[in-house]
Amino acid sequence: PPLRPFQITFDAATAVVDPAGPVLTRRMADLEGLFRDQRAWQELRGSEKVVYSVHSSPVPETPRELPQSITTISPGELSGELFMTKGHQHPDPQGEIYLGLTGTGGLLLFDGAEHAWLDMSPGTIGYIPPGWAHRSVNVSADEPYRFLAVYPGSAGHDYQWVLDHGMGARAVRLGDAFELVPYGG
Ligand code: 6PG
Numbered sequence: 001p002p003l004r005p006f007q008i009t010f011d012a013a014t015a016v017v018d019p020a021g022p023v024l025t026r027r028m029a030d031l032e033g034l035f036r037d038q039r040a041w042q043e044l045r046g047s048e049k050v051v052y053s054v055h056s057s058p059v060p061e062t063p064r065e066l067p068q069s070i071t072t073i074s075p076g077e078l079s080g081e082l083f084m085t086k087g088h089q090h091p092d093p094q095g096e097i098y099l100g101l102t103g104t105g106g107l108l109l110f111d112g113a114e115h116a117w118l119d120m121s122p123g124t125i126g127y128i129p130p131g132w133a134h135r136s137v138n139v140s141a142d143e144p145y146r147f148l149a150v151y152p153g154s155a156g157h158d159y160q161w162v163l164d165h166g167m168g169a170r171a172v173r174l175g176d177a178f179e180l181v182p183y184g185g
């Protein structure tokens, strides 16, 4: 049955959503095949450290609904490559918006040919057009990066696409800043 109108409170400082939906926690073991340095990844694959977490609202991922979730990416890097989400395509190509909440990050987009990078900070809305794979990156060395995502309930998540096609670029620490390097490099 369709949902009734309801209110969701969230705490931008903790990412806690009330009423709460599913909470996902991603550690190194969940990020197989994604970091450039696979040897370093193997060594850390048993690590308990949380790379990112996703707190969803109770709005279900069903057609016509508009689910939301808050992602928090820890500061960190693996052989210089900044902590990031797995990244995915929406199998049913539909747009999505992100709103920066705390910290500083980036939104890496890839349509299979061209990549794009959007700097994200509190108050920034990043627009993901239909057909662009998307991955988020924490560019701060010491602060978590947190953002709200709002997406159509029928969009779905295709993670294999990123394993097959990459993301066009990688975000790598460069002194106090970072640079984008070619995906294979
Ligand atoms: C979505 C959003 C977003 C995303 C998380 C985690 O479509 O649901 O893009 O909520 O899922 O930021 O990123 P991954 O899904 O790539 O692990």
Ligand code: NI
Pocket (backbone or CB within 6 Å): 088, 090, 096, 134, 151
């Ligand atoms: Ni998405």
